Amino acid sequence: MNDILIVDDNEDIRKLIEIYLKREGFNTFHAGNGQEALEVIDKHRIELIVLDVMMPVMDGYELTRELREVGFIVPILMVTAKDTYPDKKKGFDLGIDDYITKPIDMEELVLRVKALLRRARISQDKKLVIGDIILDYDSLEVITPSQEISLPRKEFFLLYKLMSYPKKIFTRQDLLDDIWGYDTEVDERTVDVHIKRLREKFKDFDEFEIVTVRGLGYKGVY
Amino acid sequence: MNDILIVDDNEDIRKLIEIYLKREGFNTFHAGNGQEALEVIDKHRIELIVLDVMMPVMDGYELTRELREVGFIVPILMVTAKDTYPDKKKGFDLGIDDYITKPIDMEELVLRVKALLRRARISQDKKLVIGDIILDYDSLEVITPSQEISLPRKEFFLLYKLMSYPKKIFTRQDLLDDIWGYDTEVDERTVDVHIKRLREKFKDFDEFEIVTVRGLGYKGVY
DNA sequence: TTTATTATGAACTTTTTATGAACAAAATTC
């Protein structure tokens, strides 16, 4: 469930890449140019970027430079039409981790994405420990000393997200983007309902809590 | 929808710049000289200034100096015909953030505007530290060594504003313009009520204080 | 003392969130 950002000015290509990545269980975000990419990165915890070199406004090189300049270290897989040494060199000098040439072989892209993630040691199995409570991402269970509570997917992801960044406030839209997908049309109030159900289920546990931040959203605290 | 002020004595150039900025979703204001610029700035919350150096009445350098002198910190992108080192140096010394030379490459101008805004937002420290008390703009909380006090939006913004410019006196209208919006129709007395509630909440803290300046307004001191 | 201004308590309005319940969709079981 890694969040991957696809940056390309061609929407069709973005969607194509999205299809292949989603099929592998990745969650994707889109950006049509460097500026949009920066905005998405600002709001979400992107773990890998698939980046087209040729874009209007701010090209891939420029974006890479800006990102590396501010110390942003996620793996970048660059998509380029040019397969020349100077181009490769330019990319790697700027801090690109891997590249793939057009026309894109989708199987290869997926392979490289996985390899990059593995190399970056972004773990695929995630267990979140809060005191003596464990949120097990694989089984969607909250394991406590006394019992194991199995949660519905949405509820679990919501809880996991909130507790992964304790005290960080998420707007309802943030949560929808992350858990439902950036293009969801689900109503913001739906988040409230899931929060309510989570609170009900864990009302007897004081190890953690979901706090409403009026006018802004929710945050997890523990 | 950032508000950008374009200052240039040539109306055609202003309009040209406006076209490109509007296309990117920015809102623009015009001024034909430094004096007009000051009037616009006084009335609107300008977030960036595109400023031509060569102008009659009050040139770009002069305007920059005046603005920086009174503590006005929005990014300034200077447009200059001269590309010499002394000129650049003069500009940067006065507090210009970036510059672009004539003839203006519009794409580049848009790029630089966006970069400046982003940089300003990122570098804009949203936490205000007063001794061992922190005003956290993101969570609308006042964090003290002993507790975290969550404030309603209006109250927080009010406190934040006052404490951002300690000892500066704000009239009620100033505060309404800033926090409620320049076109609000809310009564001035409403400010009093929020001030009262803030004082009540922080009566036990002597790190800072909201002081009434009779006949004028309020100021924050610490 | 008079007058103008600010402080305060309280009522009231608006906005936002919580909650229960109905409905829909998906997964499971038979």
Add this chain to the structure above:
DNA sequence: GAATTTTGTTCATAAAAAGTTCATAATAAA
């Protein structure tokens, strides 16, 4: 593949919080 259970969404309404206004008391300045 029909029936049943679980999960997910929407909606209406209750509740709570935030924000505003108003009347009056208190205070400072003239």
